[in-house]
Amino acid sequence: MPPVEPTIARVILDTPLPQLDRLLDYRIPAGMEGVVPGVRVSVPLRTANRMTQGFVVELATQQEHPGPLSDLEAVVSSAEVLRPEVWRLVRAVADRAAGSAIDVLRLAIPKRQVRVEKAWLAARAAGRAEPPPLEREAPVVPGYATGEVDALLAGGRAALEVDPGVERAGEVWVGRWALALAALAARTVTRGASAILVAPDHRDIRQLEAALGELLPADRIVRFDAGQPDADRYRGMLRAMGEEPVVVLGGRSAVYAPASRLGLLAVWNDGDPLLAEPLTPYVHARDAALIRQEQQGGALVFAGHTRTTEVERLAELGWLSRLAPERPRRARVVSTANAAGAPDDAHARIPGIAWREAAAAVATGPVLVQVARPGYSPGLRCAECGTAARCRRCGGPLRQQRAGGAPSCLWCGVEETHWRCTECGSSRLTRVGAGSTRTAEELGRAFPGARVVVADGERRVLEVDERPALVVATRGAEPVAAGGYRAVLLLDGERMVARETLRIAEDCLRWWSDAAALAADGAPVMLVGVGGRLATALSTGNVGAFARAELADRRALGFPPAARVATLEGLPDAVAAARRALPPEAAVLAERVADGRARAIIRFDYAHGAEVARAVRGEIVRQAATRRKPIPGAARPGRAPLPLRARFDDPEPFDEL
Known part of the structure; x- marks a missing residue:
């Protein structure tokens, strides 16, 4: 019996509405080609009587929605820019922070650049999108025992101590830390897997790029950084989607770069505030890296001249090992x-x-x-x-x-x-x-x-x-x-x-x-x-x-990272309703009402994080869905703020103690 062709596309919409943060079923019209997971599509919003875009996440033969389905309007592009590993990461990151998946997807998938995309599609059709096979010996990671390095790259997780000092990499002087991370990444690529190196700012990325240039050809090094021009960033994402292993390096958004065979994910200097995402849902690159390594495997490295309390907590739990140079230098x-x-x-x-x-x-x-x-x-x-x-x-x-x-x-x-x-x-x-x-x-x-x-x-x-x-x-x-x-x-x-x-x-x-x-x-x-x-x-x-x-x-004070915290902010009745929806394990540390807005700080253990996030997200969706619609013909002062906002792992309450 021949397999049944899928007729339903499940789409995540590019919309800020919390109540639409889920996969929606759309019917694939007869004769429409190119509907595959990962492509951009245009779909109608029945209630708003307008068109919007989204990404096809999966195909199905049976619908989940009980009512009639709308048809897909068009396939915007045949490039499968939403990779399965990226979607799994995005969904998990958003759920952990009680946020919307589309807000995280905007970090992972830059704004479409039509000219760049067409050139990439043409090169792929001609068989020129992939770099040639890499034939190089795996480099030695300077200063570290080869056996320990191989054990780490076999899927280990480590807090990596690095030597101080600078050395020359070609025409550029770089820190020894950059040489160590570059060697780890190059060793990963020569073994047939991709590596992602995340660093706080352009200075660090420049050093990593110079160090990698001494170990790998340029076509194996991909920049994916928010500081790049839009065209270059989009080109970097498309290059990272290939089958041949590459090293992706960039700022905090690089943790979401596509890599189906991920062998190494390294974060440099995770205590730097530049690695904390300033936009909703405010997820730190360190937390996204932890989720991604659990989902995809591969090695996970947090490196720095110092160690944050978050990384030390994981090391004390035995979740991370401590890896130091064989003969450490000291300033x-x-x-x-x-x-x-x-x-x-x-x-x-x-x-x-x-x-x-x-x-x-x-x-x-x-x-x-x-x-x-x-x-x-x-x-x-x-x-x-x-x-x-x-x-x-x-x-x-x-x-x-x-x-x-x-x-x-x-x-x-x-x-x-x-x-x-x-x-x-x-x-x-x-x-x-x-x-x-x-x-x-x-x-x-x-x-x-x-x-x-x-x-x-x-x-x-x-x-x-x-x-x-x-x-x-x-x-x-x-x-x-x-x-x-x-x-x-x-x-x-x-x-x-x-x-x-x-x-x-x-x-x-x-x-x-x-x-x-x-x-x-x-x-x-x-x-x-x-x-x-x-x-x-x-x-x-x-x-x-x-x-x-x-x-x-x-721990003695019950402050992060010994426990997790979240900030609820919005209308007083909305914050009060969110408090009532919380599980009993979440304690309210402080609450304030001023100028018609309320703010509550809650604390909870890591074990109850998923439960707290689901409760808060459910209340955000409920309140957003029940907001009063504007009266037809009445003046609209602008988009009203959501009744309730949440920020998990918010550092602001502890900025001024």
Whole structure:
């Protein structure tokens, strides 16, 4: 008996409506060709009397909807851009965060680029879309035992410790971490599987790309990054869909790149906030990577100069192993809070010992000076009463971008040329602290004739040569120096740790460790003004012990990642209804009602996460479906916000403790 041809297409619609976040059945008209899973289609919305697009997820011979079905309108493109492994990941990620699958799909599938897609389809039809077979020996991962590496690539999961320092990759100097991850990825590809490397920003991606270029041909390296032009990003997604193994590298959205045979998924520096998705459903790349590895198998690696409490929790549970270099290197760190010096060094921004190290090092090569803030003066106060200067328009803090310049608002950017203190009426301002510009100016006077380079958000510097220079950089903007920095000065430590957030200790250790890793082997790293557990962790390199201590403190308080949290926000009655729908295992930590909007913070164990997410999602769908429709002919003020919104694993309640 011949097989029955499918007549039903199940489609996920490209719509923000929560009540339509499910597969809908459409009838395939007789004679319509090219309806296969993964293609874009155009379908009618019966209730709205309009057309919308979606993706075919699966085909069936029997409908699930009991009523009459609408016909598919058209096949928009024959490219099967929604791969099965991507759909499974997207659905699971959305369900975990009580979100819509289409919101995650927008991260995985860029906006269609017709010209790029047509060229790819033509090349595939001509047999030119796939790269030639790769005939190379599997590279050795420098610094790690081959047996441990092979065990990891056989499907293991590891928290990977990496060596500090920089080395040359072709014409580019890169961190040793990039060489290690590139070798892991290349070793995976030579074994016939694809690899995905996820990194926070363009600086990290550039280093990975340079390191991979020494190990693999260019047609095996695929960029899939939100920072690319739309055409390049779409082209990268299409290239990753092929059968031949490739290495996909990019930012947080790269975790959703297509790869049917996934052999390695590695996330670099998962503590960096750039890996947290700022759009709904706000899923961190680390969580998406965990779900994908469970679904597809392959190796999973979280690598960094430090270890987050989330990764340490998984390691303590035995879900992740700890993999370290055979002979680990360690930066030579000195904390000036513990170093002997002159009495007047106690309150100096750059103590004498740091001055001497910088003066000796700048004669031989570049010296890195890390500061907390960009601009000239990151803070301003009233010179009479000491009240912090705030913007009259939005209330944001005022700062001074350059010497002699007018104060401007950090939030809205508007210059405040006629500021007066709200407490005493004075118009006199005094500076608080020194940003990158002012620090560079002061160092230029202290070291006449020395080259001074500023790298911050306004001045993008990716690398510096080996000539003597003072490089003043804000945290995260440090360029890579040829041969490594001859000395590293970590300033403003007291100001950094003074911020009262849950993750501030983790963040500071990560900022300082990443900067220290740019030093040449044996070069001094001076941590100014900070002692205690943070300084000990940085100087000894024992980041595991620090992460364990942090995690123990979180467990005692019941804070993430020892438990999960979610924020419910919306109309007061909507939030109250969502609270009533929660299972009894979810506890309400705090609730607030202001200006007609309510907000509740709930806490629950990981074991109850799926149950809590289903309850919250069900309430979101119910309330969205029962919203009152606008009166025909009445003025529409715009799209009204949803009555209820949810954000799982929300860090905001702990940003200001």
